[in-house]
Amino acid sequence: MNASRPSPPRWLHAALKKLLADSLVGRSILGDLQEEYQRRLSAEGAFAARAWYRREAAGVLLRGLAGRLSDRGYWRDSQGPPGGVRKQGDGRMKQCMEEFKLAVRSLLRSPGFALAAVLTLSLGIGANAAVFSVVNGVLLDPLPFQDPDRLVIIQSSAPGVNAPPEFGVAPEFCFHYRNDAEALEDAGLYDNIGATLRVGDRAERLRMAQVTLSLFSTLGVSPALGRLPSAEEVKQGVDPILISHALWTRQFGNDPEVLGRTVEAADRPRVIVGVMGPEFTFPEDETQVWLPYVIDPDQLQPGNFSRSMVGRVKEGVEPPELLAQLVPIANRMPEIYSSAPRYVDFLTRGRYRPVVHPLKEFLVGDLRRPLWILLATVLVVWMIACANVANLFFVRAEGRQHEMAVRSALGAGRVRLIRVFSAEALLLSLGGGIAGSLLAWGAVPALLASAPPNTPRLNNVHLDAAVLAFTAAVTVASALLFGLVPALRYSSAGILRQLHCSGRKTTAGRQRQWGRAALVVAQSAMAMVLLVSSGLLLESFRQLAGVDPGYDPEDVLTFQIAPPNEAYPTPTSLAAFHRSFMEKISGLPGVESVGAIRNLPIDEGVAGRFWLLEGAVTPAGQERPLIYYNFASPDYFRSMGIEVLSGRAFQERDEHDEIGQAIVSRSMAETFWPGQDPLGKRLSFGNDGADWQTVVGVVEDVRDAGLREEPKAMIYLPFMGPKGDDDWAIRSPAYTVKASQASSLAPLIRDQIRSMDTVMPLYRMQTMEEVVSRSIVRLSFTMMALGISALMALALGTIGLYGVLSYVVTRRTNEIGIRLALGARLGQVRQMVVMQGTSMALAGIILGLVAAGALTSLLHDLLYGTQPWDPLIFSLTTAVMLLVSLLACFIPAHRACRVDPAQSLRLE
């Protein structure tokens, strides 16, 4: 026998106790089981006894639970010994079902009310479900990597020079950080490129990523099919690549034989060694090919700060600790690479410093504010919707006072009455929740389609369990919000007593009116906030649309093609190709001029270099300011409608010209050669002041980085390359074609390219107008979403105001009749009703304005050319709100005037 007497399985015992301990019968069953367990323990041993207990206790538990649910009341009553009459169990569940049945019947009797409530709620709930699914997918869901919280992004900053506030990391930094920083477990670099994939005779332009092999171990991912290449393979120049699941499906039909196949990617034959899983979409959602490389410390050319670096910190290390370790390593770099004086100069003068961000924040940080604002907005709409339904409920409850009184007289307690209301509220919100989910299901694809391009993680947006849980929570909260308040109010004993006494309907008690008025005030206030916010965004949009980008986007078609390496191996052959291609295009019908540019405004960023400027005024310590530059063909300026202010545009003969030609932008001339004639000045980016380029023209500023950004100083060099760089070649410039009707040109250009000897992919074909409108899509998206919400809020709020006023008029019919009979003029009656309505609306408007004043500063990043407290917008939206409120008052007021005094007095 066991000395320690093992006890029965604990959780089962606890569960049984919970189920049974509250009745005598239950306790006796517990005792029986316990006794027999002890007996079996002595006779058969612990194992058998415990097995027996598990089996039998589970059986009892199941029957007990089933009994409870079906309300058969097994083992529940605490009735005394023998023979007592067993009371049928309390049957809470049964009673609830009863309540629901009643609620269904009562709702079916007033289908208009039910439909209005369900529709209103479905709008509020659906909007929330849709927006939350985006917030959840983009912001809340953890990144699909191993221990994503330990991943950081490492960037650079150089406040001492004219560089962007934060920029990428150079490979040598990655190399030393990875080797020397204790806190760093692993690290890798990545770089996004657009490149051509050729499989057989098909060529396609794709997003690819050049990544260090260590990126995969850093993220903790491996291919779903195949394997990661080894470092040796990569070093030996086998050029292994990994492809995305999407590409595998689309291009290779999910063929596992794809492993080991050689394809041409980014101008080189490469071997596919692995297919990544469908969830791996890093660095970009569109990345289709990963080109791994290994940093070779002997071949490093320091100073290429174009890569992004991901690091994995060791368990328990916080980003600041990592940063503290990176700073001394970065400070050693000038010493290690002292043979590159300009590099050392950049680091020391720039006061170079690493920056560390959590990876997720870096990826989705920009979206955080607009998305939360959007969620807050739809929550407000939902609250307004709930207020509306609460109002409907109030009205309905008024009409059911007698029913309630009768029920209460028949012995229904307060709890019972609350249950009547709650059952209806729950049913309605359930209907609203289901309809809302369907709405969200339909709306999410539309929402995603209109989202700004390059929004990260959109592919992670699904209506998943989290969204359903959120929707369910909102649904239940709806029921509480609009159902409970009327329920509590109308079930209160005081009201009922009052009811018992008053047989006649007169005006509703002041208290009850006050409740509804408060709802209307709150609704108007919330609608006001949304109206002001969307007004501000609308104004920003108007301002932005009116900005002169420096070029004329109308009827300009742009596209790129990727001529293959082997067909045009030398810069000269490429140049000849581009020239003849442009000639062919300019021969197409309707074409006015054809240009080419390396980096199209807005579409792609431009590169910057440190330039030496002859006779220029530069800030102290910045002898070589960082200036952005671009390469343009002779007709680029004409095709884009960029005005040449002085001098001239490039000419055909400038290309590979002896003196070297450059064109500068207006702000470039004004910044660096103020009051001087920039024509004839010289500039150079060579190390030692060799290879001067001479300024031959000044052109109008162009907003390169988007309409919001002030134009930057810009240097244009001839398309075929600067003087002193014979290897210069642009493989895939953006062509800009000005035509009488740009959009109809696309098929002609496609035919033209198809008719050429070599296969080359055509990509990024778009009109300049599309490029421009895409650049403001983040604002237009937020504006649209907020605008729709504001309209919904306004409509719902107005309906609420209208509903309450109509109701008040109906209730006051007698009073109005008496007033009229006593000689009140119609105007006075109308005024009375309108005053009551507008005073509620006004209170709401004032509250809303105060709230808007406090909240609109959150929109600051999105606004353009307007302030969060723009008085014009505030007064305009106030006027709109007032006008709409007056409209809502007018109909009830009109109805009040038609009250027939005789009729209403007879009623009295």
Place this chain on the structure above:
Amino acid sequence: MSRQSLGEFEQLVLLAILRLKDDAYGAGIAQELETQANRRVSRGALYSSLDRLEKKGFLRWEVAPATSERGGQPKRCFEVTPTGIEALKEPHQAWLNLTSGLEDILGGPSS
């Protein structure tokens, strides 16, 4: 009390209670059924049947004081009511009538 039929298991339970006399409580009834009727008794089914039989008025119970081996829980001691005994008589009689003369085949006390 209206006449209600007894299921087979219910008959066995009532018989066990009668046999156990003063010691008829849950664990004992189960044990008696297991040893005498040679069948495994699910405790859940047993308590449901006891419940049902009580509701039909065939048995009643009283509380006996708790003992330590029961973890301090009370004990319900069951007793078959006169109605219960009446209800048992009918199937018993039918059984006797039908089996008389079949002792050779079925085996029985007289053989």
